[in-house]
Amino acid sequence: AQSVAQPEDQVNVAEGNPLTVKCTYSVSGNPYLFWYVQYPNRGLQFLLKYITGDNLVKGSYGFEAEFNKSQTSFHLKKPSALVSDSALYFCAVRPNSGGYQKVTFGTGTKLQVIP
Amino acid sequence: NAGVTQTPKFQVLKTGQSMTLQCAQDMNHNSMYWYRQDPGMGLRLIYYSASEGTTDKGEVPNGYNVSRLNKREFSLRLESAAPSQTSVYFCASSDRPVLASNQPQHFGDGTRLSIL
Numbered sequence: 167a168q169s170v171a172q173p174e175d176q177v178n179v180a181e182g183n184p185l186t187v188k189c190t191y192s193v194s195g196n197p198y199l200f201w202y203v204q205y206p207n208r209g210l211q212f213l214l215k216y217i218t219g220d221n222l223v224k225g226s227y228g229f230e231a232e233f234n235k236s237q238t239s240f241h242l243k244k245p246s247a248l249v250s251d252s253a254l255y256f257c258a259v260r261p262n263s264g265g266y267q268k269v270t271f272g273t274g275t276k277l278q279v280i281p
Numbered sequence: 282n283a284g285v286t287q288t289p290k291f292q293v294l295k296t297g298q299s300m301t302l303q304c305a306q307d308m309n310h311n312s313m314y315w316y317r318q319d320p321g322m323g324l325r326l327i328y329y330s331a332s333e334g335t336t337d338k339g340e341v342p343n344g345y346n347v348s349r350l351n352k353r354e355f356s357l358r359l360e361s362a363a364p365s366q367t368s369v370y371f372c373a374s375s376d377r378p379v380l381a382s383n384q385p386q387h388f389g390d391g392t393r394l395s396i397l
Contacts, residue, residue: 170323198383209285209371209388210324217383256323266380268340271323 168193170259170272178278179247187242187275189257196262199240201231204254204274213255216240218262227251247279283307285389287372293395294362302357302392304372312378313355314339314386315347317368324371330355331378362396369393 169192179185191197198217202210214225221233231242242255257272288303306313315327326339328347336347344366346358355374359366373386 200385202385202388207390209373209390210386211388212385215383215385260380262383264381266378269326269379271325273321273323 168259168261168268168270170257170270172255172257172272172275174275175273176276176278178280180280181249182246185242185244185247185251185277185279187255187257187277189240189242189272190238191240191257191259192238193259193261194263197240197259198262199231199233200258201225201229201240201242202256202258203227204256206253210256213242247277249279249281252277252279285372285374285387287370287389287392289392290390291393293397294359295397296363298362298396300359300362300394302359302370302372302394303354304356304389305354306372306374306387307353308374308376308387309352310374310376310387311352312375312384313349314373314375314379315345315355315357316371316373317341318371318391319368327357327370329378329380331380364396367394367396 171190200215201213204210216233224230254274260269261267285306311332314329316324330336330349333352370392372389375384375386377384
């Protein structure tokens with residue numbers, strides 16, 4: 167069975183510092199990987215995805231994520247955090263294979279950027 | 282530029298009452314989804330509609346029904362609400378089915394449902 171782990175319920179970082187939100191996954195075969203952000207009382211917004219190719223994926227709002235196949239990880243990163251980045255972040259995965267495949271979301275990581 | 286619109290935003294029901302949650306998208310997307318979000322559990326798929334005229338069960342369909350009214354609208358119905366259905370419900374859409382592609386989804390802002 168496929169799964170996504172976001173090992174930190176909350177990450178605190180000072181404004182201007184680099185941030186990392188961790189995600190590891192388990193899936194049969196190769197993955198499609200996604201990051202979404204959720205602001206309070208809002209729906210999820212797509213940030214970026216990994217399909218194939220370059221392991222460093224760039225997305226919206228200056229975020230990027232690094233796919234590491236050997237470590238089965240897809241950590242979200244940003245070089246310099248903003249207070250407005252404070253939100254809930256979700257990682258999601260589905261197998262990169264034919265047919266209908268389940269999409270699995272992680273439980274979310276709350277990012278708090280401290281002024 | 283509304284995207285995905287859900288109504289109502291909040292609702293309180295008593296056990297046994299019925300209710301329909303409405304969802305509409307204006308992006309001409311083919312596929313639509315209903316999720317529930319519970320603390321510590323991420324998002325779980327209730328039902329989806331890969332295209333107009335089709336609906337299928339997701340991970341947690343029990344106690345729910347859906348209707349794909351047309352390409353724009355996808356409603357979720359609770360026939361006899363139970364306290365275990367207290368949750369935040371999200372509707373989403375995508376151009377192609379996410380379960381068969383690498384498409385991201387576009388989400389509405391959710392309906393917060395409490396069942397007493």
